[in-house]
Amino acid sequence: MFRRSLIRSDEFNSTEWAMSSVSPAVPPNQSRESSEDARPDYLAVGAIFALLIVAGPLFLCMPLPNDAALYDVQAFQLLRGGVLYRDLVETNLPGIVLLHAAIRLVGGPSSVALRVADLAFFIINLLLLRGLMKAGGAPRAVLGWTVPVLLLFYFSINESCHCQREFWLLLPGLGALTLRSFQIERFCREHVQMKQAAMWASVEGLCWGAGVWIKPMIVVPALGCWAVSVWRIRRWRYMYVDLIGLLAGGSFIGSVGTAWLLESGAWPYFLETLFVWDPHYFASRYDYWTPRAILMMVGRFFPWQFVHCAAVPLVGGVIVKTLARRKPGQINSTGSLETSSSEIPISESPLKTGRSATPMAISQPRAAGSNARLLLAAFYLGWLTQAYTLQHLHDYVHAPGVLLAVGVIASLAVSNRVWKFGSLAFLTLCLISSPVLQLERLACWSTCVTSGSTADVRGRLAMLASPSWRDLDRVAAHLRTLHLRDGELTCYDNNAIHLYTALGLRPSTRFGYVAVYLDVFPHQRNAIMKALAGSPQRYIVSDLSACGVSPDTIRRFCPEGVVREPPQIPRRLEGVFPWSQPITFRAGPFLVHRVERPLGRPVP
Secondary structure, eight states, rough: HHHHHHHHHSSSSSHHHHHHHHHEEETTTTHHHHHHHHHHHHHHHHHHHHHHHEEEEEEHHHHOOOHHHHHHHHHHHTTTTTTTTTSSSSSSSSSSHHHHHHHHHEEEEEEEEHHHHHHHHHHHHHHHHEEEEEEETTOOHHHHHHHHHHHHHHHHHHHGGGTTTHHHHHHHHHHHHHHHHHHHHHHHHSSSHHHHHHHHHHHHHHHHHHHHOOOOHHHHHHHHHHHHHHHHHHHHHHHHHHHHHHHHHHHHHHHHHHHHHHHHTTTHHHIIIIIIHHHHHHHHHGGGGOOHHHHHHHHHHHTTTGHHHHHHHHHHHHHHHHHHHHOOOOOOSOOOOOOOGSOOOOOOHHHTTTTTTOOOHHHHHHHHHHHHHHHHHHHHHHHHHHHHHOOOHHHHHHHHHHHHHHHHHHHHHSSHHHHHHHHHHHHEEEEEHOOGGHHHHTTHHHHHHHHHSOHHHHHOOOSSSSSSSHHHHHHHHHHHTTOOOTTTTEEGGGGGTTTHHHHHHSSSSOOOOOOHHHOOOOOHHHHHHHHHHHHHOOOOEEEEEGGGGHHHHHHHHHEEEEEHHHHHOOGGGTBBBTTTTTTTEEEEEEEEEEOOSSBBBBBO
């Protein structure tokens, strides 16, 4: 059609002909199509607002995961003049605790404040991902529905995935990925300003470096993205400048963090974490990768985890095609931009139009889209690799991979009836199985809006059976009557870690997860028990369900409330800390022990 319009020039007026000569290979109706593409999909926008209105209050009132409570304990210690790593053993880098401290400094101690920040981070991640998908050429309809679909996913997963490092780590990761996409396009130009390229490489390095302070596993997808850059550019003078800029930005953010650790007095304890605690914690990840645990995780994510079955083959196909051919738009040894006629539609070829056109005008848009798709695929593959090879089998570790998989599928999948039908069937299954539509949860909406996150609401909205939030609230009420001071309470199991923030108390020792540390670090058991024996602790809270005691046994253990008679302790727990200490109160699976010496032996 376009060739016929060029031959029959009488159909064009002078203005149209002048514009077409300035912008070669652009159809006359492109301005109308562009304006149509710019219009929002009002149905998708309505779905976003409906989700935020219906599921937003429920999300904000859900309970915090145990890890978030532990980071809060450290953040409050830091804000009260404490020293990181000295006051509480932490096996992670300090970025997440500093983020918690900043949020708590601005938003206060409520769980809602932290969840507001978490939702804000997630929405920013969605916008960054959508931008990469748009640069990769995803259709307008797909772009419009990506945000509500992924919001449905985030509102559907359990609370252990919220307010966690992985989704917060995506923010600097996707930000750096966006800068990397612009950098490749910058190097594909015929004339490159090296100072500008080095500056933006440094900014990108700042993003990757900030991600490392949250979790160093971000290095794996970062290396994958830079490898794509090397393959696409193949111009070593440019890549040296790019690498120097990346290292400069990463080194700067690393030196700033190191200087803060030195100035705050945390540096020697940070080194202790790196060389004493972290190697054993890293090695313990293999203990969790069992077939039963994997199936249970897939069940908790059903059906979202199956998006990898479509995303991984698509990424594999992209890699094979990329390795099998030379990159269109590559810069050759003379510094000019090479093109491939296979990337240019026949109707847009200058040989067919009879007009001259620069290689940049013909190939750059399609090459830019190819760059964005390749980078997103490399980032997804790198993220999946580190999640399944370097980390523990925790739900929050593997949840962000679903978000990236959806972006990859939307960018790489072929738009045909099979894909459309499969996508519609999958999304229908996601909607049917989503907790967002459960009537029991929806019944809490008005309470969430009027009363906020109470213990009763948290118990009704929790997707995980443990901890029991109503019973934990009863324990907190009982402990308030004891008028405890800092250091006089020990939360033995990680489910009880929320009591420190609820009561505003410092832990009795530097071991927040006492039971977990005794289990994961057997070589440190004597040191942990010695620290407990020398602490000013007066009371201990334990969780019978965490050590495998059945609900029937717990009910027969002792009466609810204040315990006046010795309970029937299971034989395997006799003489074992903390059940060797007198029990004064029970609320569900939680026990309150009064500390008497000796403490007893650690659990085997």
